[in-house]
Amino acid sequence: MVRWIIFILIYSLLSIYGFQAIKTVTKINWLHYLFIAVAIIIAGNFIYQFSIGSEGRVLNPAKSYAFGFLLAFMSLNLVIVPILLGEDIVRSALGLYDKLVTKESFYMPSRRKFISQVALGLAAIPFSSLLYGMYKGKYRFRVLDYTLHYEDLPEAFDGYRITQISDIHSGSFDNRKKIEYGINLINEQASDAIFFTGDMVNNKSSEMLPWADMFSQLKAKDGVYSVLGNHDYGDYIDWPSPDAKAQNLADLVDLQRTMGYDVLLNESRFIERDGQRIAIMGVENWGKGGFKKAGDLQKTKANVNPDDFKIVLSHDPSHWEAEILKDDYHYHLTLSGHTHGMQFGIEIPGWIKWSPVKWRYKQWAGIYEELGQYINVNRGFGYLGYPGRVGIWPEVTVITLKKGSNNA
Template structure:
């Protein structure tokens, strides 16, 4: 209860301060009333959705939108509030000076009036994150991007020179609310005509039933060498309440079965060989392994126990912290690891080939895209779906296409 009271008090103080910028620039009483009505509605809806909320009771679309609209409201108000605070850095000393030098002559009006042009500039700047977040909620979450990479390996079997794989990750089907957009994304995946499709975990938020409405969409995925998948941390059902352990285990079995019905070969600490013209590469899939309190069911040794050290290896591991802490130090050389999990935090700024930033970098060393360490590569997919915040801003849903080439990388 105390945390809710504290949150509301802090929010209202910040809101009132931001309003100083709004009323200085906007003189209409009606628009000022609308300002407060919107603030009250968004904050009220958030409190209604989250008062007494327990993540294990489930996370609905209503919860997601309550978060999304609150963020959309807070972001511009932070900018407005900071602008007023910056102005007060100058106004307060001036007011103190007038108090001690003018005394009663100022008739109590020690503070200089706020300057309208500063408030107008602040409103213009604040409109940028507001528009970006609203775009992210209504359009950005389905703004699928195909990212293509070419990776060179001197020891790649000759038959696999030019081999293409498509990676998708973090579908989170329980968050979707638009069948047609998901159909479009599946058709976009098939348009890549890759040799194999690899899914690196988190088909659902919590329950297998979330995937059922999309089963007949994802079963349209096609690749001549098949579809392969692994489990992510959300697939185990650890973040919701179950009537019993039996119900929880049944949910996981149901999810495995739905994946099988779609056409995925689910790898549970095991491997397969992809063969072509008498040559082969090893495809290894481990269960979830992550730092920071996440499940560590992945067993790299078990998954690779019948693989030769000299085999060319592609590893599927949901959480990139596994690569950082276990894989790159392993005695075996895993040429390419495919991960997801981070979502790029669904928020950031990217200028392809020039700049990449997201708050995700404060949590994960490897959070999006291709990295290389000790002669081994990892691709961290930004995710196909979304979770909690019902949108994406700057970090768009991703379909990764990687072409394997034999030889040295061209400088």
């Protein structure tokens, strides 16, 4: 109860400044009332959604939207507050100066309409961006193409195309047509193999059931391979028993296999062409910072030769720097996801690539190279928590493997 009182007090204080800006800019009463009504509805829905019970710690769609609308509305007020607060300080100083000089009663000058207009104009940028991210950004799929060169790539695999998707988070989906578009986009790439790098669900295997028919349509000549992400283990929900939790994981693995996916649980497969082969190594989730460490790289590489060309599927990119790079084997390409690019950032190719998630993950989106080994961190197909994306769009990665030097 105390936390809600504190929330209401802070929320009300911030909203008062937003209301003051609206009131200064326009004298239309119904707009004033609309602002108040929206503020009440957003706060009321947020309090209601987060007061009722929940199966797990991961937000369901209703909670996600309650959080999303609150975030957008608060972003509006958080931009307005420092501007109008600064104006209040100046107004107070001017009023105090007049009182000391003229010896008259204290009088605070009125708000300047221009200042409020500037505040609202600036506040409209994050506000509209967050609303756009919820309305369209979360399904604004894009294909990112990369070409990677390797001197020791088997000749038979020169020009080999792979498609990577990650972080489906099916428990967040709410639009079948948009997901169907994304599925078709993946298949249109006509890659030789498709790799899914974990987090098929938010909490429970049952979340994937309404979408299994669509994702089972993913096809590639050499198959669809998948690994588990931290959310797939059911660690973010209170299960009635350990057996129920174990059954949930077993059901998810069985479902993926029914969908035609080859689920790799700390094991490897080989794709062969003309007597040559590449190793596909699927490691279970291994993450730093309190995330599950079920991955066993040594077990995964048990039947892989040191001179094999190796592609590792490992959900969390922190695994790459912590273990994969340091291993005595040379792993040519690691495919990861997990970060989502935080679903928020600014990316202008050739100019800027930024997201707050970079402060936690050194490798957070795109291709990185170290010691002659590459990792691609996919920005994710779905979304989680905030039900949208701003600047960091859902991604389908296509990587073409080429034999020889990049300078050739």
